[in-house]
Amino acid sequence: MTTRLALALAASLGLAMPAYSQAAAPASTEAAKASNPFFSESPLPLHYPQFDKIKDNDFAPAFDAGMAEQLKEIDAIADNAEAPTFDNTILAMEKSGQVLNRAQTVFFSLVGADTNPAREKLRSDYSGKFAAHSDAIALNGKLFARIDALYGKRDTLGLDAEGVRLIERYHTDFVRGGAKLSDADKAKLKAMNGELAALGTKFSQNVLGDVNASAIVIDNAKQLDGFTPEQIATAAAAAKTRKLDGKYVIALLNTTGQPPESELTDRATRQKLHEASIARGSHGGEFDNREIISKIMKLRADRAKLLGYPNHAAYVLEDETAKTPQAVNDMLGKLAPPAVANAKREAADLQKMIDKEGGGFQLAPWDWSFYAEKVRKEKFNFDEAQLKPYLELDSVQQNGVFYAANQLYGLTFKERKDLPVYEPSVRVFDVFDADGKQLAIFISDMYARESKRGGAWMNSYVSQSGLTGYLPVVANHLNIPKPPAGKPTLLTWDEVTTMFHEFGHALHGMFSNVEYPYFTGTSVPRDFVEYPSQVNEMWADWPSILKNYAKHHETGAPMPQELLDKVVAAAKFNQGFKTTEYLGAAMLDQRWHQISADQVPAAAGVMAFEAAAQKTDGTDYAPVPPRYRTPYFSHIMGGYSAGYYAYIWSEVLDANSVEWFEQHGGLKRENGDHFRKTLLSRGGSKDALQLFQDFAGHAPKIEPLLKKRGLVAEVADGTDPIPSPEASKK
Known part of the structure; x- marks a missing residue:
């Protein structure tokens, strides 16, 4: 189903997609095709990618031939003299572009997981071509006429509900992609999409480049006080790879806050690390993203207006469960004041700790996580350092993540080492069902x-579909610092919950049981896709699961019950900070995308716009900067433009679901089977909110989220922020 893939790819780049002719693709010789692993299905189990045979110079020929092949297939559908039918139009599109699908899927997966200069050049060279290719499909008038004809009589074709929904979704995608525009406006749209594709690629390349370039260099090991010997060795090794022998390098993650800030006792080092983080993309030089941001925001606003929407957020949200910017604004606006109030109360506790220790300074952003750990230790008599010896990566994954999936769904896992990988540390597992x-x-x-x-x-490298007969090949990616050779990988609690979270997405992909590729796995609205993964986080501290994986990496001794109890008791600790930093980013995303083109600032005004937005939203609390600042906010330059709110929107559903599990006996196979049958296996084959209601038996309520976040007493209005399935259809 590569028409859908092309449109989904466009969305992932933050665009709606542009004009590539068949003639532009050079012909491939039969010999070249035979040696290129993308020109035929992989012979490996479940069509697993042939990573050992894929070369960087295989991608361009497969892209070129794949686009040409798909356009030929699309032209054949559009020019078919026979009257449009479900089979000769919709299913034919679902089956089109297999070569391009295989090549793009692997390419974009590797660009994220293991890029290199050759792949980055390909990404730049082809971003506009892919956009043009998608527009060549989405703006094909004859093709849309056939879809439109089927849409008008969809209820009389004798199709099941999934088939009718497939027609409806294709029709919606084509209309939103500009199918009803005039030829002149289609030409404008193509130009906009082509430029957006190039700008989006450059933005993401700058983010990666600046993350690496902004790593801080430390001259003296004393400045790393608070690090374990293993962390110091890792910093020394990182320096050595940069030819800085005798020094130490701390690499950055893409978030504003950096994990080492919770451990480094030297305040100047923490400040240096934090300031390097927040300066990314806005400090001048080759990786400065401010001009790109200004251009992207203006183009998105112009494109929305061309398509008949007041702004980009209105365009995006119409096709999500939220439906309108007002619905998002109402929810975020309701949560921000109590979250900031909570953060200020937490800050007061941190300041007391600073004063108690004779610090003589006011709490700053680079102090928060460091002193939060001290307060956590004082309040609950434990800190993260006590947990890490019990959180060894392999045990967390196999005795925690996999074990929970076994207990809840009956799954079993067996590692296999015969399949190729793109990087030596990558591991591969067969997944077996209960039968x-x-x-x-x-x-x-x-x-x-x-x-x-x-x-x-x-x-997903391979997506499930009854039409194709494929079973899933899915991957999870984290960014856990690799310890020196021979040393254990000990995780933070945040890394543990992230592992459970991402495996929730994996389960969504693996449990898919749909007929059409369009609906497979995680092909659901963006403000719904995070929901199943957030539900899976609940098992991280479920007592029987925690006891099974939280064992000392040296002695094998279980984590003491007292410490287990403290982990659970501290669950709401620091929620004011976490909610405020998240809302700061989510509301900033909406501010950028709810303005018209003439309101978009020039490059020099980008950071001032951000500051003004935070002030207006009430999230401008200096000790808690947004989780992402605009110049490195990759989510909103990619598939989450006007959609970063989705995490907390989904968390409403998550909190309701956690409550459902607890009320129905918790970790039981019958509960897992119910969740799988009613929701996880259905992909996008049914209205998302209806899937939730099928599972939970009621419409979503906000109260469970307020309890989870510790905001119950703060929010007087407990009205539900998410519309009912019926309302979402209006």
Whole structure:
């Protein structure tokens, strides 16, 4: 289903997509095709990618031939003299572009997980071509006429509900992609999309480049006080790879806050690290993103207006469960005041700790996580350092993440070493269902490296579909610092919950049981896709799961019950900070995307716009900067433009679901089977909110979220922020 893939790819780049002719693609010889692994299905189990045979110079020929082949297929559909039918139009599109699908899927997965200069050049060279290719499909008038004809009589075609929905979704995608525009406006749209594609690629390349370039250099090991010997050795090794022998390098993650800030006792080092982080993309030089941001925001606003929307947020949200910017604004606006109030109360506790120790300074952003750990230790008599010896990566994954999936869904996992990987630390597992049949292949890529983008994510290399007969091959990616050789990988609690979270996405992909590729796995609205993954986080501290994986990496002794109890008791600790930094970013995203083109500042005004937006939203609390600042806010330059709110929107559903599990006995197979049958297996084949209601038996309520975030007493209005499935159809 590569028409859908092309449109989804456009969305992932933050664009709606542009004009590529068949003639532009050079012909490939049969010999070249035979040696290129993308020109035929992989012979490996479940069509697992042939990483050992894929060369960087295989991509361009596959892209060129794949686009030409798909356009030929699309032209054949559009020019078919027979009257449009579901089979000769919709299913034909679902089956089109297999070569391009295989090549793009692997390419964009590797660009995120293990990029290199050749791949980055390809990304730059082809971003506009891919955009043009998608527009060549989405703006094909004859093709849309066939879709439109089927849409008008969709209820009389004898299709099941999934088939009718497939027609409806294609029709919606084409209309939103500009199918009803005049030829002149289609030409404008193509130009906009082409420019957006190039700018989006350059933005993400700058972010990766600046993350690596902004790593801080430390001259003296004393400045690393608070680090473990293993962390110091890692910093020394990082310096050595940069030919800085005798020094130490601390690499950055893409978030504003940096994990070492919670450990480094030297305040000047913490400040240096924090200031390097927040300066990214706005300090001048080759990686400065301010001009790109200004251009992207103006183009998005202009494109929205061309398509008939007041702004980019209105365009995006119409196709999400939120439906309108006002619905998002109402929810975020309701949560921000109590979150900031909580953060200020937390700050007061941190300041007391600073004063108690005779610090003689006011709390600053680079102090927060360091003193939060001290306060956590004082309040709950434990800190993160006590946890880490019990949180060894392999045990967390196999005895925690996999064990929870076994207990809840009956899944079993078996590592295999016969399949190729793109990087030596990557691991591969066969996944078997409760009946012993293979369900999927799972790829685990846990470690950070300079060739890997920041953050954590899941992607599919092969997606399930009854139409194709494919079973899933899915991957999880984290950015855990790799310890020196021979040393254990000990995790923070945040890394543990992130591992459970990402595996929730993996389960969503692996459990997919749909007929059409369009609906497979995580192909759901962006403000719904985070929901199943957030639900899976609940098992990280579920007592029976925690006891199974939280064992000392040297002695094998279980984490003491007292410490287990403290982990659970501290769950709401620092929630004011976490909620405020998240809302600061989510509301900033909306501010950027709810303005018209003439309101977009020039490059020099980008940071002033950000500051003004935070002040207006009430999130401008200096000790808690937004989780992402605009110049490195990769989410909103990619698939989450006007959609970063989705995490907390989904968390409403998550909190309701956690409550449902607790009320129905918790970790029980029958509960897991119910969640899988009613929701996880359905992908996008049904209205998202209806899927939630099928599972939970009621419409979503906000109260469980308020309780989870410790905001119950702060929010008087407990009205539900998410519309009912019926309302979402209006």
